[in-house]
Amino acid sequence: MEQKFDVVIIGGGIVGLATAYQLSKEFKNLSIAVIEKEKILGEHQTGHNSGVLHSGLYYTPGSKKAILCLEGKEEMVAFVKEHNIPHDICGKVIVATEEKELKNLEKIYQNGVANKVPGIEKIDAKRIKEIEPYCTGVAGIWVPSAGIINYKDVSNKLGELIEKANTKNKIFLGEKCENISEKNEISYITTNKKTIEAKVVIACAGLHCDRIAKKDHLNPGMKIVPFRGDYYELSEKGKKKVRNLIYPVPDPDFPFLGVHFTRMIDGSVECGPNAVFSFKREGYTRTAFNLRDTIESLTFRGTWILLKKHWRQALQEYRRAFSKKMFLKSLQKLIPDLTMEDIQPARAGVRAQALDSNGQMIADFKIEFKNKHVHVLNAPSPAATASLSIGRHIVAEIKRNNLLS
Numbered sequence: 030m031e032q033k034f035d036v037v038i039i040g041g042g043i044v045g046l047a048t049a050y051q052l053s054k055e056f057k058n059l060s061i062a063v064i065e066k067e068k069i070l071g072e073h074q075t076g077h078n079s080g081v082l083h084s085g086l087y088y089t090p091g092s093k094k095a096i097l098c099l100e101g102k103e104e105m106v107a108f109v110k111e112h113n114i115p116h117d118i119c120g121k122v123i124v125a126t127e128e129k130e131l132k133n134l135e136k137i138y139q140n141g142v143a144n145k146v147p148g149i150e151k152i153d154a155k156r157i158k159e160i161e162p163y164c165t166g167v168a169g170i171w172v173p174s175a176g177i178i179n180y181k182d183v184s185n186k187l188g189e190l191i192e193k194a195n196t197k198n199k200i201f202l203g204e205k206c207e208n209i210s211e212k213n214e215i216s217y218i219t220t221n222k223k224t225i226e227a228k229v230v231i232a233c234a235g236l237h238c239d240r241i242a243k244k245d246h247l248n249p250g251m252k253i254v255p256f257r258g259d260y261y262e263l264s265e266k267g268k269k270k271v272r273n274l275i276y277p278v279p280d281p282d283f284p285f286l287g288v289h290f291t292r293m294i295d296g297s298v299e300c301g302p303n304a305v306f307s308f309k310r311e312g313y314t315r316t317a318f319n320l321r322d323t324i325e326s327l328t329f330r331g332t333w334i335l336l337k338k339h340w341r342q343a344l345q346e347y348r349r350a351f352s353k354k355m356f357l358k359s360l361q362k363l364i365p366d367l368t369m370e371d372i373q374p375a376r377a378g379v380r381a382q383a384l385d386s387n388g389q390m391i392a393d394f395k396i397e398f399k400n401k402h403v404h405v406l407n408a409p410s411p412a413a414t415a416s417l418s419i420g421r422h423i424v425a426e427i428k429r430n431n432l433l434s
């Protein structure tokens with residue numbers, strides 16, 4: 030069976046859906062298909078994240094992450110208000126627990142100022158206690174514009190609106206893109222069920238984006254190296270020790286934010302995620318293993334350079350992943366009163382982190398254009414927060430380059 034659409038989007042995570050939604054708003058007559066290999070939307074990174082609406086203070090001023098996170102958060106909040114999706118702009122604290130972290134804390138604050146993050150404030154130990162009574166630190170930053178949400182709710186709403194915008198639009202669930210080809214300016218996307226014709230293809234395949242790029246004969250110049258993040262959940266007693274969001278000062282060598290406390294929109298409180306090299310791209314347990322994923326990661330030069338440089342931290346993360354005691358110790362830096370009984374193992378997520386062949390983790394969002402094909406090659410955190418802006422950015426580039434003509 031063959032079908033024709035103006036645009037085919039590969040991947041029904043929040044980035045693919047937000048892009049389809051922005052396209053459907055901009056070009057009302059366009060026919061759009063979203064192809065998702067799972068039976069539900071937002072199954073992978075989108076459905077396994079911390080659910081934080083990031084404020085944009087960590088990212089290098091002028092970077093895509095900084096610009097699209099700030100714009101995207103505003104647009105996301107307006108969107109969820111319009112569609113009555115539960116969320117809470119509860120604010121967060123970033124807490125330095127030792128004097129030696131103060132330099133990095135100051136850097137983050139200055140970044141926030143440069144990025145014009147609204148309302149950020151330097152706070153002292155007393156103010157930290159007023160905001161989070163169980164948290165102990167020497168100094169911190171109060172970030173009033175950060176919030177919480179469930180990105181699966183957002184994804185489902187986007188899916189509904191995409192199909193509503195035009196009766197020709199379709200979301201195909203349980204269809205895996207297996208091949209992409211081009212002939213006479215027409216693209217052919219072959220799935221496990223059919224071949225679809227399109228003028229423009231947008232690949233937002235998250236943990237598989239490098240593989241999809243290769244199927245499209247694009248050398249992505251990077252590889253996805255999966256980093257699992259395990260969470261613990263606070264017990265009823267433990268929950269009383271956290272009001273909203275408490276973050277440590279992150280290690281500037283890594284693109285991850287460090288284990289933190291997050292009140293979820295359903296009322297639970299989670300702590301995590303750690304960042305462990307994963308032997309499976311979509312592996313959500315501590316022992317998950319996939320031979321192809323492992324071989325691909327371990328035959329990539331960049332992985333070895335990264336591991337050589339950071340072997341101590343990698344080993345430490347691996348040990349902590351199997352030791353509740355070590356995990357608790359990290360958390361106790363922020364909340365000294367936390368006990369073993371306060372935390373219980375919970376779910377995990379896997380981050381799609383793009384790594385270049387020199388072992389550098391690509392910090393910024395990476396979106397490549399090849400003729401009439403667009404590939405989102407690095408969309409880690411805060412891409413859920415920024416998704417509507419990422420979508421808007423892709424639509425603007427499609428317009429600027431006349432790809433739909």
Ligand SMILES: Cc1cc2nc3c(=O)[nH]c(=O)nc-3n(C[C@H](O)[C@H](O)[C@H](O)COP(=O)(O)OP(=O)(O)OC[C@H]3O[C@@H](n4cnc5c(N)ncnc54)[C@H](O)[C@@H]3O)c2cc1C
Pocket residue numbers: 039040041042043044045064065066067070071072073074075076077078079080081082083204205206207233234235236237241258302377378379380381408409410411412413414415
């Ligand atoms: C542990 C963790 C915590 C995070 N916390 C936050 C946070 O608090 N706030 C925030 O803003 N961001 C956070 N992020 C980042 C955020 O979740 C991601 O940036 C975002 O979800 C990326 O969306 P995506 O659509 O690119 O990827 P995904 O959600 O992974 O979607 C990609 C989709 O493509 C599909 N796909 C792949 N290959 C194919 C194929 N061949 N054919 C068809 N479909 C295919 C997959 O099944 C998947 O559904 C976190 C991420 C993780 C892992």
